[in-house]
Amino acid sequence: MCALVALAFLVPLGLTLREEVRDAALADAARRGALVTGALAVSTDPAAVRRAVLASGDDPAIRPVVHGLGDAEPVGRAPESDLDRARTEQRSIIAAVDGGLVRLDPVVLDDRIAVVETFVPDARLREGGDRTWWLLAGVAVALVGAAVIVVDRVATRTVDATAGLVGAAIAVGDGDLGVRVEPGGPRELVEAGYAFNRMADRLVAARTDERELVADLSHRLRTPLTVLRLDAEGLDSDDTGVGTFSAAELDRRRTIRRIRQAIVTLEGEVDVLIKTTRKAVTRETGPAECDVSEVVRERMVFWAALAGDQNRPYQVIGAQLRVPAPVPRAELAAALDAVIGNVFRYTPQGTAFEVAVSRRDGYVAIRVDDAGPGIADPDRALRRGASDQGSTGLGLDIAKRVAVQANGSVSIDRARLGGASVVMLLADPGATPRQVSRFGLVGRMAREVREQQGTRWPRRRS
Structure with missing residues (x-):
């Protein structure tokens, strides 16, 4: 996907740069041809025209060629048909020839029309093109590599955050309500992490509330147990080892002993139940x-x-x-x-x-x-x-x-x-x-000052 995006961006850029190089080469040809057409507009003297041609460039292969001055026709690259079309249409035209392009600029003289031919070789049209394409290819490779690294890092963070969230959920499911996650990764996973932590906190609060409710309910049992214990202490002695008792009296004293022992045992169980469930705070559910x-x-x-x-x-x-x-x-x-x-x-x-x-x-x-x-x-x-x-x-x-x-x-x-x-x-x-x-703060401050000074302001009574 990253390679497709890079190609979609760099290929049009390369074509645009190639067109700019071609336009720059043709503009240079137009500039060199303008030197000769300007000289023709002033004078048709062969010597003056030759000086203008020599001034247009140092490379003889790309110097302009003038057709139609009446002397011996110079050897040019443009075919006769293109020359006639330029004369007929009386406008500049660009024609393809072997090895490049030619620009034909017609010049209207007194009784004839001369044509200035300016050659642009293929090397000029593609100047720097190969280097540009190699540069763009390097940029494409760098972009794809950077995208792969960034995506790998983002994917790693996402996978790590997801794995942490899954592990924490499994731990909570196994009964470990103290586990929490460090929110990270994309925004959605961060929100999921905070939501998970809030859920875990509420689970802890709900469990501690239930335990505390058990502790409070158990503590309420101490009130009737206290009454039973005090009532049991007010009963007769349960000692059966000293003295001689009838069968009925012996059974009664044994019953009293069992009652007292049962109350003590029950109080101990209630205390254990309270001590194991007294670590949280309950909340009233409604007014x-x-x-x-x-x-x-x-x-x-x-x-x-x-x-x-x-x-x-x-x-x-x-x-x-x-x-x-x-x-x-x-x-x-x-x-x-x-x-x-x-x-x-x-x-x-x-x-x-x-x-x-x-x-x-x-x-x-x-x-x-x-x-x-x-x-x-x-x-x-x-x-x-x-x-x-x-x-x-x-x-x-x-x-x-x-x-x-x-x-x-x-x-x-x-x-x-x-x-x-x-x-x-x-x-x-x-x-x-x-x-x-609205004078409460002022009055309170004044009262504090009076208390610190140990005096009171006198107040007259009418």
């Missing part, structure tokens, strides 16, 4: 809304029974009126169970706690306080998978993720009761948007 007060009242019905069994004083504040929040009901319930479950799990029996709901400044606050020992390192407690109590460390992270999903946050502080205070802030969907003041 939702629930009533915070209703969720708090519903979950406190569950926890109140367990609080009564453990003699834990508790109080619910602010859960009478409807308070909307932009989170799914099940997610908020799971977050609330995770926070309250930590109170039951990490504080002694009889420790008081308090759940409060408030709404102000565009946020809904859910506060869970306890009278326990508190949390020594709040920042570490909020990090996913980090725990100083030997647990999975997902409880507060579930609450934090729900709060972030609602454009809020989670904070830990010292509670009024003396223990830990966990506050979940959720954006209030019913709050009125604040009007932005």
Whole structure:
């Protein structure tokens, strides 16, 4: 294909150059003939004409020949028929003769018409032609070679990029989701490479989301397991090695022992399941809304029974009126169970706690306080998978993720009761948007200056 393109370009160029050489040779012949025709127009003296002929060129073979002056006719190359045609038509003509071309220029004298014959040999017509064709052939070979090299390089890049993309696709199909490709080659393959990387990233995100969902669902199982374990601890002793018991009492104590062992085993399995699937972050698939007060009242019905069994004083504040929040009901319930479950799990029996709901400044606050020992390192407690109590460390992270999903946050502080205070802030969907003041930046800068100086500007009151 490259050779055809080179030929299609160079062959017309060679023919054009050949025509230019031929035209240049004929133009030189016209110039030499014009010297003689000019001399004839001035004088027909043979001596003057001879001087003009000698001045037209150094090569006698190509000097002009004048026909029709009346003297002895010179020997020329043009046949008589061409001479008569030039006289009859009274215009310059070019005729082919042996060894080249002749240019015949008629000159009208007083009583006759003379013809100036100028010969152009074939060597002049093809001067430099062979060299030109060889040069063009070399150019054609160079172009074809360069095209072959460029096409080979481009094809190599394309093949390498395609092979890399195929290898990465096979690796992803085999389960290696960490493989990525370096986009290269033509634009289409580059786009395919970026699309492949985006697809692989989404596959990783989808798989980690599924794992995290399993971890969160497993963590939800810890709440009823905690209740079962606490209830099992409140049962009678399961010791059957000391004392004498009836068959019924012995069977009852063995049943209690099996229940406790099953709960411990189940808690261990849930912990293993959470620890193996807790490395990613899930994303809520769609917007939702629930009533915070209703969720708090519903979950406190569950926890109140367990609080009564453990003699834990508790109080619910602010859960009478409807308070909307932009989170799914099940997610908020799971977050609330995770926070309250930590109170039951990490504080002694009889420790008081308090759940409060408030709404102000565009946020809904859910506060869970306890009278326990508190949390020594709040920042570490909020990090996913980090725990100083030997647990999975997902409880507060579930609450934090729900709060972030609602454009809020989670904070830990010292509670009024003396223990830990966990506050979940959720954006209030019913709050009125604040009007932005165009003097807000100026006022804020002035306030910062006053705080740095430790003084306030006096303000007169009317």
